[in-house]
Amino acid sequence: MTSGIGATVLGYPRIGPRRELKRAVERYWVGRTDQDALLATAAELRAAGWAELRDAGLDSVPSNTFSFYDHVLDTAFLVGAVPARYRRESELDSYFAAARGTDDLPPLELTKWFDTNYHYLVPEIDPGTEFRLAGDKPLAEYREARALGITTRPVVLGPVTFLLLAKGTNPLARLDDLVDVYVELLVALAAEGAPWVQLDEPAFAADRSEDELAALGRAYTRLADLHSRPKLLVTGYYGSLGPALEVLAGTAVEAIGVDLVAGPVDGIASVPALRDKTLVAGVVDGRNVWRTDLRQALATAASLLGTAEEVVLSTSSTLLHVPYDLDAETALEPGVRGRLAFARQKVREVVLLGQALRDGVDGAWADALDEPIAAPRRDDAIRSRLAGLGPHHRDRAPYAERAAAQDARLALPALPTTTIGSFPQTTEIRTARAGLRSGGLSRGEYDERMRAEIGRVIALQEDIGLDVLVHGEPERNDMVQYFAEHLDGFAVTDLGWVQSYGSRCVRPPILHGDVSRPEPITVPWSSYAQSLTDRPVKGMLTGPVTILAWSFVRDDQPLGETADQVALALRDEIADLEAAGIRVIQVDEPALRELLPLRAAEHAAYLEWSVGAFRLATAGAATDTQIHTHLCYSEFGEVIDAIDGLGADVTTIEAARSKMEVLADLRSAGFSRGVGPGVYDIHSPRVPATDEVADLVAAASRVVAGNRLWVNPDCGLKTRGYAEVEPALRNLVAATRRVRDSLA
Numbered sequence: 001m002t003s004g005i006g007a008t009v010l011g012y013p014r015i016g017p018r019r020e021l022k023r024a025v026e027r028y029w030v031g032r033t034d035q036d037a038l039l040a041t042a043a044e045l046r047a048a049g050w051a052e053l054r055d056a057g058l059d060s061v062p063s064n065t066f067s068f069y070d071h072v073l074d075t076a077f078l079v080g081a082v083p084a085r086y087r088r089e090s091e092l093d094s095y096f097a098a099a100r101g102t103d104d105l106p107p108l109e110l111t112k113w114f115d116t117n118y119h120y121l122v123p124e125i126d127p128g129t130e131f132r133l134a135g136d137k138p139l140a141e142y143r144e145a146r147a148l149g150i151t152t153r154p155v156v157l158g159p160v161t162f163l164l165l166a167k168g169t170n171p172l173a174r175l176d177d178l179v180d181v182y183v184e185l186l187v188a189l190a191a192e193g194a195p196w197v198q199l200d201e202p203a204f205a206a207d208r209s210e211d212e213l214a215a216l217g218r219a220y221t222r223l224a225d226l227h228s229r230p231k232l233l234v235t236g237y238y239g240s241l242g243p244a245l246e247v248l249a250g251t252a253v254e255a256i257g258v259d260l261v262a263g264p265v266d267g268i269a270s271v272p273a274l275r276d277k278t279l280v281a282g283v284v285d286g287r288n289v290w291r292t293d294l295r296q297a298l299a300t301a302a303s304l305l306g307t308a309e310e311v312v313l314s315t316s317s318t319l320l321h322v323p324y325d326l327d328a329e330t331a332l333e334p335g336v337r338g339r340l341a342f343a344r345q346k347v348r349e350v351v352l353l354g355q356a357l358r359d360g361v362d363g364a365w366a367d368a369l370d371e372p373i374a375a376p377r378r379d380d381a382i383r384s385r386l387a388g389l390g391p392h393h394r395d396r397a398p399y400a401e402r403a404a405a406q407d408a409r410l411a412l413p414a415l416p417t418t419t420i421g422s423f424p425q426t427t428e429i430r431t432a433r434a435g436l437r438s439g440g441l442s443r444g445e446y447d448e449r450m451r452a453e454i455g456r457v458i459a460l461q462e463d464i465g466l467d468v469l470v471h472g473e474p475e476r477n478d479m480v481q482y483f484a485e486h487l488d489g490f491a492v493t494d495l496g497w498v499q500s501y502g503s504r505c506v507r508p509p510i511l512h513g514d515v516s517r518p519e520p521i522t523v524p525w526s527s528y529a530q531s532l533t534d535r536p537v538k539g540m541l542t543g544p545v546t547i548l549a550w551s552f553v554r555d556d557q558p559l560g561e562t563a564d565q566v567a568l569a570l571r572d573e574i575a576d577l578e579a580a581g582i583r584v585i586q587v588d589e590p591a592l593r594e595l596l597p598l599r600a601a602e603h604a605a606y607l608e609w610s611v612g613a614f615r616l617a618t619a620g621a622a623t624d625t626q627i628h629t630h631l632c633y634s635e636f637g638e639v640i641d642a643i644d645g646l647g648a649d650v651t652t653i654e655a656a657r658s659k660m661e662v663l664a665d666l667r668s669a670g671f672s673r674g675v676g677p678g679v680y681d682i683h684s685p686r687v688p689a690t691d692e693v694a695d696l697v698a699a700a701s702r703v704v705a706g707n708r709l710w711v712n713p714d715c716g717l718k719t720r721g722y723a724e725v726e727p728a729l730r731n732l733v734a735a736t737r738r739v740r741d742s743l744a
């Protein structure tokens with residue numbers, strides 16, 4: 001080990017290589033195991049993770065990267081910033097109460113973590129919050145690893161980012177009080193003998209005000225001026241630190257971690273104050289699954305050698321967002337596999353690069369560094385089709401013309417009711433899919449079960465009295481993975497689980513080559529559903545931006561080009577749905593806001609390609625086909641013009657939790673097409689009462705003209721059970737009828 005920090009990774013997955021933690025916490029939640037069993041599983045996972053990183057040859061192994069639910073919530077518990085309403089007898093039960101809520105208490109708000117598909121719990125900070133060192137998680141994990149003979153580097157969310165992520169009255173005003181707690185923590189870690197601590201400040205990869213930058217400088221000047229403390233590594237990943245780099249370099253912290261994958265190298269050499277520091281060069285992509293071009297990564301790191309006292313190698317960000325181990329994937333095509341690296345493989349890349357940077361690239365390392373990486377598969381037919389596109393491929397007839405044609409064809413009542421697409425994914429559905437995967441159920445039997453489910457869902461919706469029906473999406477394991485499984489140019493994994501929130505995981509598909517659609521994907525399901533009813537059944541597709549956002553996407557060409565390839569596949573699917581008699585088609589874009597770049601200077605370019613891809617997907621639809629889009633999981637104020645730009649005939653949007661605030665934004669943007677603000681918060685098991693829904697519908701009807709206002713839940717119902725869904729939808733229809741009568 002060098003005298004400094006040496007080669008390292010900034011964080012590691014924690015759900016378990018086989019989702020052991022997910023299963024353990026879920027068993028605990030339903031009372032099938034006790035706390036001791038859960039704690040034992042957690043300790044085993046941590047021990048295995050540390051040993052693996054040490055044995056792989058990292059110089060510095062991170063700890064405190066484990067979490068039972070979310071590391072922001074861990075930090076809130078660490079610093080005593082937990083609302084009293086969640087207090088329970090055991091700390092773990094208080095923790096889960098804040099994370100998941102209880103029968104009579106909603107949880108803390110859950111929201112997107114920067115521009116990733118991870119979600120964190122939003123701390124609530126008010127002037128009365130009494131910060132104190134209330135927990136010892138980083139200390140306990142440090143001790144636990146040391147007892148196993150492994151000296152680790154505790155990783156803690158930095159105080160400034162913690163406050164910037166919090167809600168309340170000016171949380172940043174409480175910085176000095178919070179830094180007192182970090183002082184206490186650092187002193188305690190020093191007393192334990194921790195040589196290094198990593199403090200993460202990813203909020204500084206986004207645009208920040210002068211006051212916020214000054215707060216960063218103040219916090220780290222104070223922490224670094226402490227006499228008795230571990231050495232400090234401060235990181236700011238998911239992009240360039242921008243002006244925050246100079247601010248941090250002006251403090252006495254020993255090391256700064258920079259993201260050299262999402263941010264440029266330029267600008268780093270011009271910060272003279274880095275000269276006496278260690279630069280932790282994040283050259284191995286922590287967020288994507290491509291093998292690193294080792295020669296190029298080494299050259300990038302080497303170009304910084306004179307800039308800092310020492311340059312060491314690392315990942316660009318935590319590895320939380322990538323799956324554990326490529327070796328666990330036995331079914332991947334060799335041509336694709338050879339281009340991939342998951343967390344375990346990325347650790348090896350960091351170690352190799354660290355050795356090459358230290359010892360030179362001659363001899364032993366040269367072969368590994370030069371192992372070729374194959375190019376993505378090309379599809380010339382798709383490329384020439386894209387090259388032949390003109391602006392008219394992204395435009396439909398004027399809205400007034402479309403609205404008249406659709407009104408005549410659909411003949412819907414005022415305030416039409418609909419749902420967002422998915423109905424509960426029952427155990428029977430998931431078991432059938434598991435059976436199909438294991439071979440216990442034939443494709444024919446599986447399809448028959450899905451058709452039976454569609455039949456039940458259609459009959460239920462007719463009985464409830466909804467106006468525009470859905471088939472319920474039973475056949476989909478996930479709204480992105482399902483499409484990836486049916487498109488060329490994508491690979492899917494068996495075990496590539498990545499934490500999305502709490503115990504919920506996704507398996508992001510790998511978009512590795514040119515994309516095309518070998519055959520219709522959703523048409524058989526949608527047309528079967530339509531054959532069962534006279535009411536319109538909505539076709540249901542996931543949009544190009546969301547497919548990209550929730551996949552690992554090739555990085556050899558601009559995202560806009562890849563998005564247009566996906567859009568063309570969806571455009572063909574829409575044409576086939578229309579030919580099968582589907583009159584309403586929804587193209588979901590819940591991730592439109594998620595991919596918005598962290599820096600404002602990059603917004604316009606993003607919005608141009610993302611809106612353009614959606615329009616390319618949908619603009620081939622006939623004038624009398626009604627195109628819906630659906631957005632959720634974010635606050636949309638910042639992208640309201642882009643939502644307008646999508647040009648959908650109807651936009652259904654999450655609104656119930658924010659009491660319909662989005663309507664004011666839509667109104668001020670001059671939005672004039674159909675809109676369905678969610679009137680039922682599907683994130684909670686609570687059944688909304690008819691009166692409550694009627695109040696929301698009436699409030700919306702004062703803002704949106706009656707013939708353009710839709711009534712629907714906030715989002716799909718896949719995570720809910722029928723016991724709640726059925727009464728909630730009945731109340732939704734009853735409330736709508738009441739408001740309709742009052743408008744008549």
Ligand SMILES: CN1c2c(nc(N)[nH]c2=O)NC[C@@H]1CNc1ccc(C(=O)N[C@@H](CCC(=O)N[C@@H](CCC(=O)N[C@@H](CCC(=O)O)C(=O)O)C(=O)O)C(=O)O)cc1
Nearest residue numbers: 117430431433434477478479480500503504505506550633
């Ligand atoms: C809307 N959201 C989504 C995001 N990203 C996506 N890619 N997809 C999304 O829908 N990001 C933002 C939000 C995040 N929200 C969620 C909500 C729910 C989940 C979730 O429930 N995930 C499931 C896994 C879902 C899945 O892939 N199911 C598969 C496989 C099921 C499985 O684990 N099977 C078992 C065996 C069968 C059984 O006993 O059930 C196995 O393989 O061991 C399927 O249905 O076939 C989760 O379990 O975490 C995620 C994000």
Ligand SMILES: N[C@@H](CCS)C(=O)O
Nearest residue numbers: 420421422588590716
């Ligand atoms: N159609 C999808 C959208 C989720 S954002 C669903 O209903 O689950």
Ligand SMILES: [Zn+2]
Nearest residue numbers: 590632715716
């Ligand atoms: Zn949604």
